[in-house]
Amino acid sequence: MNTDHPTPSTTDADLLVGLPLVDEEASRRLHARLVARAAAEGILDVAYRTIDTPVGALLLAATEQGLVTVAYPRQDHDRVLASLAERISPRILNAPARLDPVARELDEYFTGRRRAFDVALDLRLSSxxxxxxxxxxxxxxxxxxxxxxxxxxxxxxxxxxxxxxxxxxxxxxxxxxxxxxxxxxxxxxxxxxxxxxxxxxxxxxxxxx
Structure with a gap:
């Protein structure tokens, strides 16, 4: 009886055989189409993205009314998103383009080119x-x-x-x-x-x- 076992490297190689290569650009295009469709059909209530800044990665989230959340890493971005799903809507999607104006103003702020923000705000999380x-x-x-x-x-x-x-x-x-x-x-x-x-x-x- 043969008691030999395949080496870990051989096993890993066998598992990888036949797996399709991931086309990242195609994935981005598909995601963009999903975002556009969700927005067109009115099923995207909260869009979000993260940006790198001198004070860490900031989570940005916005509704149709305006920017609703800016969150620091120490707040736990996953927890923040779960809270938004509970308090606003579970229809949340990573839609970076929707936050481009905010990201641009924050970049200008952190590089000393902006002193005040002009983006629309949604203050529903405070009362x-x-x-x-x-x-x-x-x-x-x-x-x-x-x-x-x-x-x-x-x-x-x-x-x-x-x-x-x-x-x-x-x-x-x-x-x-x-x-x-x-x-x-x-x-x-x-x-x-x-x-x-x-x-x-x-x-x-x-x-x-």
Whole structure:
């Protein structure tokens, strides 16, 4: 009785025999057609893509109304997408072209060529006081900072500095809606959804302009 076994390399080679070669360009074209068809048939509610930036890979997601999410790697992109499926719609598709305008503006921002964003925003993931806070964040000038307390006064609730901090911590659109410009009363950076390194990097970028 022959008890010899095939070597791992031989087995791997045997398994690969007959497998078709993957045409990446054809796969991209097919995916593009699927995206176009989904959009045409009204079954694409959330488009997403990721982009590389100096503060890590950012997940961008948008609805027909506008950009709805910017997420850092530490937030777990898969978890973010699952949350979008639950809170907005399960009809989510990787559709990079739909996010091209956002990606272009972010590239301009990170290379020092843009100070404010012009893309449409969908703020449905925030409501009430938190949404009021987000609405005032773009009023903080590029390269400047405001304290949680001062922002609370602007929103109309001077005693709500902690609630302002919570609104910033749950901002679904960091970078584009600049919660990184809000700092503690002693001038230290404070918390940030992207982590302290990302917040300091954004503040340093803007201060250098």
């Amino acid at each position: 009430g006081f938190r949404r009021d806070v987000l609405a005032h964040l773009p009023e903080i000038p590029y390269g400047s900072t405001a304290t949680y307390g001062s922002l609370a006064r602007v929103v109309g609730n001077p005693k709500a500095a902690r609630a302002v901090g919570t609104a910033c911590a749950t901002n679904p659109l960091p970078v584009v809606v600049p919660c990184h410009r809000v700092v503690r009363s002693d001038g230290t950076a404070g918390g940030y959804v992207g982590g302290p390194e990302a917040k300091n990097a954004l503040l340093t970028l803007e201060a250098a302009a």
